[in-house]
Amino acid sequence: MRQRTVLFIVTSFWAFGELAIATEFARRMAGTGFTPLFLIPPTHRRLMADSGLAYQVMIPGAGKINRIQLRDIAHVHKPALVVLADFMNFDFCDRHYGLGRADLAAFDCPVGTFDDFSWGRDGAWLDTYGFKAKYEGDITLDGLSFRLRPCPLNNPLDETGPDVFAYPLLEETADVPTAQRDDVRAELGLTGGRPVVMVTGATWQRMHAAYPRVTAYVDASHRMLERLLERILPHADVLAVGPQLVFHDRAPAGFHPLGQVEPERFRRLIQAVNLHISNNIVSVSLHRLALRGIPSVVLMNSLNKRRGRLRWEIPTPPELTEHARGVVDGIEYLYPCRMFPVGWYHFLRSLLDGNPFSAVVEHVETFDEDGSLAVILPLLEPGPQRARLAEARETYLEALRKLPEVDTILHQVSA
Structure with a gap:
């Protein structure tokens, strides 16, 4: 035929x-x-x-x-x-x-x-x-x-x-194998037995040079990401896949910038990973890792700033740390965002409402430094937070x- x-x-x-x-x-x-x-x-x-x-x-x-x-x-x-x-x-x-x-x-x-x-x-x-x-x-x-x-x-x-x-x-939604975890970690020089966090980004997310206010927002978001990783590093090693967004002047101990990674190597790398962080809810990599059982966290932003006034899109705004306040005070323009740095906060809202995938990943606020850390650190080890994500994943896979x-x-x- x-x-x-x-x-x-x-x-x-x-x-x-x-x-x-x-x-x-x-x-x-x-x-x-x-x-x-x-x-x-x-x-x-x-x-x-x-x-x-x-x-x-x-x-x-x-x-x-x-x-x-x-x-x-x-x-x-x-x-x-x-x-x-x-x-x-x-x-x-x-x-x-x-x-x-x-x-x-x-x-x-x-x-x-x-x-x-x-x-x-x-x-x-x-x-x-x-x-x-x-x-x-x-x-x-x-x-x-x-x-x-x-x-x-x-x-x-x-x-x-x-x-x-x-x-x-995705056709492949089975748990990521861990049989070669120790080998992969050894290849990366990770020998201390600490948890491993993977942070991913894409080249297209840096195509915003024509918008100066957006560039300032992107820089502020990267400063918050760098601060978050600084507070994660005492607890875990961090692999950064994609363009290097943070630690340009110095790479602290435990931070491993890998640059662009070919698909085959990426599939091998994820065997070493305990937790994934993304700033893009529409990322296929986020979907792939979350549905294969790797606890995943997505950074978003619900904070607006225009004409010097701050306004949150959420009913219970978090308290900003001194560091976050300094970052926010230092720029003129903030906008809500789910797909960094384009935005799509309102566009994706109704798609996520009632969508069982929303429960498969954790959502944290970019400028909520303490709140993000409170979500991320418990996910580094087995416990009730991981169990809840695993249950949500199974519910979603059943729908698929x-x-x-x-x-x-x-x-x-x-x-």
Whole structure:
């Protein structure tokens, strides 16, 4: 039987989360009668080569060539389905790749998208860097035949329409193995038997240079992260994966900056980890580690500052430490944030309300120094806090088991 092609179009060249979501889906197509083909930016070439999945590469600034390539794929492969990895980004990719929605007419098949955040939820509005996004009204799913909603961060308990398919984001959710924990720790020079905390970040989170007020907010957040890690280090070693955000002048004892890490090495490193800290609730790495049993904490910010006035978005604001007060007093502008540093505090609120994934990770406030530490330190060792997260994880995994798998979705969408 001839394999039917599913084309995944990835246009985000600065972020890898959309690619990770698409490749997770594509790897589960084996034995379904469908085969994946990716159209990607050149920045993703190495990851795709390592994945073993078929791909072709777009050329930045060469819209005519990219449109020809799109039509060639339609002619040669005759896709049964086309999936946009990120419909929001695709609608703005004409400036980079010269492609737009009209070019998708080359395909004589259903064209859909991953819908990572249940776009169009009641009460949701897109807040970026503290303001309502001007381009929100330009974003639409009109004309797309289907939506694939990976869980997390979508809510597996939400009802969906006939062309909306919630499914488990990750196939592998078994506990992270610990058989090689001692070996991995020895490779890292961690021989004291102390707990290990992993802090993760992404390159795209540093793409904010055009916004001076945002840069000041980012610097303040990094100062708070550095302070938090200073207070964690007497209790645990810290691995920093991704761009180094803290301790630029000096690396204190127990702090290990690893830089960018290839996926295979990352999978090995997490065997050494007791706790994960992220500042991005939408991070696939956060979802992956939390659902594989590593206690995870996500930093967020509910504190506003404008015109010298502070205002919290939460009913019971924490007391700021002297250090946090000094940081807050030193900048003019703060905005609420769940996806650092873009914001999305209000946009993601209704997605997280009633979502069982919210209980799988701990949420702490970036500027609540004492409160964050009070949550994190008990999670370094077995105890009731860890047990509660483990119970929440099992509840969430049970909800995922009730969702359709990739095989079922592909046949239903292409019927």
